[in-house]
Amino acid sequence: MRECLALLRAAWLTETSYRLNMLFSLASLIFVVVPLYFVARALQPTMASSIASQSQQYFAFVLIGSATLTLISASASALPNAVASAIGRGTLEAFLSTPTHPALLLGGMSAYGVLWAVVRAAILVAAGAVLGVRIAWANAPAILALLALLIVCYAAFGLIASAMLLCFRTTGPLLSGLLSLSALLGGVYYPTHVIPSWIQQLSNALPLTYGLRALRQSALLGVPVVRLGHDMAMLAGFAVFLLLIGTLTVAAALRFAKRAGTLSQY
């Protein structure tokens, strides 16, 4: 764990050396929340009935969707970004030459990206709270568990993307495709039951669909955790399955890169 923290600290120190970039990253959140607030208010009468099972306010609905999308995007892209940066800077081989287990190295390398997204998502929610969104804090443990499962699911996609990066020096359309699909079909801006039935099968194959629905019910409607059993079980199933696939894929990719001698090539 100390190894992860050391990598996290190094990433934090590196990022804080670009102070202006950090400030812009936080300031840009204003340009997300404020327009969202006014657009959501305008759409409230139209959306009210279709979102009723997850939220009473469309602004709260879409805010939770946007914050979660921020979080899952970072979870999926943190590791491939960190691996690409480490290959480019020549630090990947230096890390892998140490006795630290690759799993800890990869965890530590991606930790900053995920935690920074958590901060950004928290700021979004806090801004939403200022603008009238009510969060059922009594369900905080369930909310945190759902977020953790979502992070694991999408971090597992990040593992697969990193494996592709190690083997082919590109993640291909995997991440952009996954995140676009998640944004369009995962229920970020509208509930999944309003999308055509033939495409709902695809929606059902996305972890975000289950995570976001349960998250909104828990955080915005105060639905107790026992009534979220199906969505939570689906999400946990996705997490276990994807993590297993991701771990196996990245281990195979490391072996492949070592056999091909391409580990540090960029």
Add this chain to the structure above:
Amino acid sequence: MTVLQVSPTQARHGAGWHGAPAVQLQGLTKHFAQRRSFRDMLVPRPRTPRVAAVDEVSFEVAAGEVFGLLGPNGAGKTTIFRMLSTMILPDRGSAVVGGFDVVTQSANVRRILAAVPADERSLHWRLSARENLLLFAALHRVPQSEASARVQELLGTVGLGTAGNKLVAAFSSGMRQRLLIARALLARPRILLLDEPTRALDPLSAQEFRRFLRREIVEHRRCTIVLATHNTEEAFGFCDRVAVLDRGRVLATGATTDLAARFGEERYRLLTTDPDHPALSALERCGLLRSLCRSQSSSPDWMIVECAISGDPARSAQVLKRLVESGVPVARLERVDTSLADLITRIIGAAPKSVAHA
């Protein structure tokens, strides 16, 4: 394949002198796939062409020895290093480091071996030297209570004691090289791999750096050093033994001085005002002088004649005597040290014969 073993000194340095060898390579082989064209991607060939980067390489390095890998670019030095540091898997053969196999016991190898790459990129340039070392202290599992003290000690050891809080981006190449050494020493390795360690250093800094390596790393810390180098001073003055590689094969191993004696040519430099004197041609015809090469010296009236004189110093004394007796104005006749490039070229040139004899 037979490798030239020119090593009267090997009994002194070889396996057994300090016990088990620190590094042992046996038939180590690595092939890389050639770059594929777009056409190859569309119409796959039955077998992707592969080139041998390392071909049946075998040698041993004794504990506490400084062993050099010499050879032109593409000889396979860096690939050997990367196989030893477990970053590339060999195709065939074995490499054992400190008793651990690099394939099956790679985690153990990484505990006792540290590699210093030629590339300074592997440092975190936006962090200070101390922050870089603290990061790697954690990755090397240096106990937290010891980490700060060890980092400070190492910064002092490599002469960066006062630059610990400076950003690496502001370091000179020499300082970065020293920081890479300090980073490698964090885990107190038994074996240190140095890939062209003085490439970025000026001659004075390089000399000081070699002294530091000998004093601190070899004598004080009792580390084994394997280094790849193109530097004559490093090969001749610093390495106990070397292996000469070309196109992935080891052509010769032994002490550099022994290799120079076996393959080197005794070259001399004559300073004269009459480089075309008939006596020089006469000596060339009778075989006492060879490979004459004339050039201008820094003094306008004096010319340099570089030539090879085979045999012991008595032969060069005889040549000098005959030149003077023939009336050739001679200001100086001096021996020219064999350059590393000459030595490598000669060993590579001699290699096919030695292989054929095998």
